[in-house]
Amino acid sequence: MNGKRISTGIRGLDLMLRGGLIPGRTYLVKGAPGTGKTTLAVHFAMAGVANGEDVLYVTLEEPADNIRADMTKMGFNLNDSRFTLIDATPTSERYVLVEDFFESFAGSMEKMTQAIKEKLRERRYTRIVLDPITMLKFTSPEEIEYRRAFLSFVKSMGKMGATVLMTSEFQRTDIEEYLVSGVIELKMFDIQGTLYRGLKILKFRGSGFDHSMRPYKITSRGMVVYHDRVISLP
Template sequence: MRASTGVEGLDEMLNGGLIPGRTYLVKGGPGSGKTILSMLFLVEGAKRGENCIYVTLEEPINEVKEDMKNVGVDIDSFDNIHMFDASPSGETLFGNSFFRNLELDIPGFKAALEAKIEELKPTRIVVDPITILELASKSEVEYRRDMMSLFNIFKVHKVTALLTSEKTGVSPEDFLVSGVIEYVEYEIRGRLIRGIRIRKMRGTAFDESIRPYRITSEGIKVFSEENIFE
């Protein structure tokens, strides 16, 4: 049993999709497509009748919704995608309680999220991006411990979780998650070449090549048969 990512070509790279109930990381630079990919993953679940939770820690919800309209998705048409704004501009209780005491309140964030999971019983969840959680941690030890306990909440509730990260290269989270999907970019003779690759995926064979992708008004398409350098 695999959970489709909702992105054409990416499921093929994953040998069918993600293994449900595990936590995955989507990494990449600004504008690479992390938010769109993670929302498409929720839309795919929503279309199958699953409950989904999206938590934004950076971009305001209305902007995320506008961005999704540009790729042909009206998030408001899905009443089973529950959006929570924990961004600095967030108006919700969830957001305010997190940012009021950022230094101490990662446990508060986890508790608020777990309460929502218990209430809504989602099978898919996105936290976009997790970068601020690391900045709010006092040490790497504390960060790793908090992240592991967050992943454990997902596991206990059998949620497939997709977290985004703005870091590129290998970073501590890579070791904690079940899989890492990474956007990469290269400058070759003054031209920017973008690709997507799977850096790690426990429990399955996967395509190890870097593949080209395109964001269009219809979503993200990964060219899983093509080589980015050709």
């Protein structure tokens, strides 16, 4: 193993990554709805908490209450004081809110960068999750602007020493994939009525990695990745 690595919280995935993620960098997890992006992100967050780190989780589409309920069922303790969950989902009752996190975080990539920088001044979060960034792209009128803002975000987080995991529902995430340090893809196949799930690392700067697609499961205890198996189709 080369250099210091941090755990994703999923043993099989750590092994595919040759020991875990390289800290202080930004990673993308992409997959269709229901593939397990949030589950993987919560594993990553809780591995930080277990390691004594402060973790910031920004949810942009699924209300925080739902994440709390679903992830508690899987055995995660989201009430740990080292874990901060920010609900940046749009709300129809904005006028009753004291703090409008939707505007400050989800308004644009620039706003997200500023809002997170501010949070980092309050506490030295070493792991940050943005789940998902899918819609942020549409807040920029021009692709070049989004690209710049995205790169500036990645650089800022690196400078502050935070490891960032972002999720996206898009199949095509070209800009993001170029600019992040690693990409993990979650796939689901329906073959003759049976559901198959497969995880593949598409890119991991600065490290060797397992290039195969490996089967994974989502269970009542979270995600399990079978690093030494192959998907056997009928």
